[in-house]
Amino acid sequence: MARALRNKPGLHLLTRFLNSPSPVHLHGSTRTLETLAYEEVRASTDKPYNLTAFVLHGLLGSGRNWRSFSRNLASTLSNSSPSIEWRMVLVDIRNHGRSADIEGLEPPHDMVNAANDLADLIKARDWAWPDAVIGHSMGGKVALQFAESCARGDYGESVVYPKQLWILDSVPGEVNSENSDGEVEKVLQTLQSLPSSVPSRKWLVSRMIELGFSKSLSEWIGSNLKKSGEHETWAFNLEGAVQMFNSYREKSYWSLLEHPPKGMEIAIVRAENSDRWDSHVIHRLENLANQGGDGDEGKFSIHVLPNSGHWVHVDNPNGLLEIVAPKLASVRPDSS
Incomplete structure (x- = not known):
């Protein structure tokens, strides 16, 4: 189309x-x-x-x-x-x-x-x-x-x-949350456990997959990074997003x-x-x-x-x- x-x-x-x-x-x-x-x-x-x-x-x-x-x-x-x-x-x-x-x-x-x-x-x-x-x-x-x-x-x-x-x-x-598989909660908890800046999108995707998340979800999370000097950081305010x-x-x-x-x-x-x-x-x-x-x-x-x-x-x-x-x-x- x-x-x-x-x-x-x-x-x-x-x-x-x-x-x-x-x-x-x-x-x-x-x-x-x-x-x-x-x-x-x-x-x-x-x-x-x-x-x-x-x-x-x-x-x-x-x-x-x-x-x-x-x-x-x-x-x-x-x-x-x-x-x-x-x-x-x-x-x-x-x-x-x-x-x-x-x-x-x-x-x-x-x-x-x-x-x-x-x-x-x-x-x-x-x-x-x-x-x-x-x-x-x-x-x-x-x-x-x-x-x-x-x-x-x-x-x-x-x-x-x-x-x-x-x-x-x-x-x-x-x-x-008892009526769901808790995937969103797991994602947020995982992101909170990671450093605020990561070496690369590839590193993040690999790390998420290692932690048991699907490739598609891991790649989507990786798409929410932005360049910050030589590293990548979140394109969202994680703590604010958790509150929301x-x-x-x-x-x-x-x-x-x-x-x-x-x-x-x-x-x-x-x-x-x-x-x-x-x-x-x-x-x-x-x-x-x-x-x-x-x-x-x-x-x-x-x-x-x-x-x-x-x-x-x-x-x-x-x-x-x-x-x-x-x-x-x-x-x-x-x-x-």
Whole structure:
């Protein structure tokens, strides 16, 4: 599909890499507040965008992990409706990617503050509120927290709810470590035991494999290194990420799914082969989706992505596109 996009006349894929230092006066202070780092992906520069989706990565990832999928999604949506131009904003969540180097993103490092960062970015850039938010794994819970905070009025009276929320292979309730194989915990504990800088990516991958992790997981961890002099160091703030993972496990958003704000649709995509889901959680989601609404609240739906494990954008990106794109294509800009 990417080859076909490159060969299509007149189609320009725009990717902008941006840190977002914005002078913001907080409580009389004149210090500069730097908001989250992000990247923009659009299908064309020939016309202005009129819809925006935020794309949120998972634990130990970064926005760039979702670059390929976001390009294809933006292009698919542009082709389906020439009058609509989507902008995908690939955010580096606090403690991750280029946001790991940004000062001023103070603790506690939890879902509430990760969602607050999104609102701060919107306000600092003087953007309209996003029409959709797409979040994978931990990013899914940040998306749910953002929606909950919007509905609660935490961001002020000018807030506009996202019309669609896409939660990709992210369990919406509390995550009990006793019901999982503990792989994430093992990875975090292992990374904490390693030196903060390592000789090379090859060394790290070999070490992780020696410790019993799969080659694919070890190589993915290795992809999250950055050059620091003659050595490599983490492209994330490890201790901050650990705190965020603990918050991810503890937070529950069942009440939001049961009572979505009017005008919002929350869609959960469960990967068919994912090991994140307990049967009782699946049953509860299916019952909730079958209840329907009375018109006074928003909507909830659940979708199953076949032939995919947890890494939905890698295992079956085309299948994910087929689920997400048609619904997003129904979104229309607010009339001005």
